[in-house]
Amino acid sequence: MKHKVLEVNDLTIIYRTLEGNVHAVDDVSFSIEKGESLCLVGESGSGKSTIALAIMRALPPNAKILRGEIILNGKDLLRMDEKEFSKIRGKELSIIFQDPAASFNPLFTVGETISDVLKYKLGINDKKKIKEIALRALKEAGLPDVERVYNSYPHELSGGMLQRASIAIAISVNPSLLIADEPTTMLDVTLQAQILETLKDLKDRLGLSILFVTHNLGVAAFICDKTLIVYAGRALEYGSTEEILKRPLHPYTRKLLKSVPRIGAKREKLPFIPGSLPDLRNPPRGCIFAPRCEEAREICFKVRPKMLEYHPGHYVACHKYSEGNWG
Ligand SMILES: Nc1ncnc2c1ncn2[C@@H]1O[C@H](COP(=O)(O)OP(=O)(O)OP(=O)(O)O)[C@@H](O)[C@H]1O
């Protein structure tokens, strides 16, 4: 049996606000095996970052996890104390953000930042050894002239170089799982494609497991073995990316596919699907997508569809595919 690096089960998260509880993530499950990459794909507001932050135990204070498990290498992250988790954060689990500046302190050079990470997370004290690992990581992240980058301050690097440097930090600790939350959206399109290429290369060469967050199914097609389609906090479709692209089942996935922005296209447009996300403070009773679904029938507005395995390894939450409901 393959080794499961990450298992997320029935994850349910709300944000408390003055206007009521926002049901940001509702009963979401997925898993990632060693060396595998999984994309969370969905429009803005679908709960992708909330899921990523929950795994990093970095949710804002008004968030509350109502239910679920997040199991990393057999240990439930939600049921360990802060001391135990601090050994995992930044070591077994690394993250790269949309804004690479978030991974750096502007007052320290790139080399100092990586060195600190290696010292405190891996307990390496040998200065020569630290620099050796840091330079290798920078090279692996696709940076030229690594000695210069090592000695640079964040503001001295371009956005693309800084994102590569943040990838270097993330992989320098040899993490079990790398979380990448839209790491290319702030970059111009040629750079986007190059950085995706680098991440894919790292995955193949280092056997890195990746949780990739994107609104772009084209990105998923390029880099991810598996895809989970999320919409308004709920998982709608799940399976191998190839299967989902070849045989999209959920009406939402089909719409997303029609609006895929091409990687490297001149202007990256966000997927456009008529209508908008429902109010997550008061989500509809049945299928969450029903109000925007052209195929919706009465049952869709009344009963919440379960995630069912339609083809082996290909799951969908839609009444169309459950026997007896559709007629
Ligand atoms: N701190 C917060 N307080 C209240 N609501 C929040 C908070 N953070 C996020 N939300 C809400 O939770 C829902 C999910 O947000 P989230 O940021 O996880 O979506 P996303 O899929 O990452 O979107 P994007 O593609 O724009 O990054 C949204 O409705 C959002 O408005």
Ligand SMILES: [Mg+2]
């Ligand atoms: Mg987000």
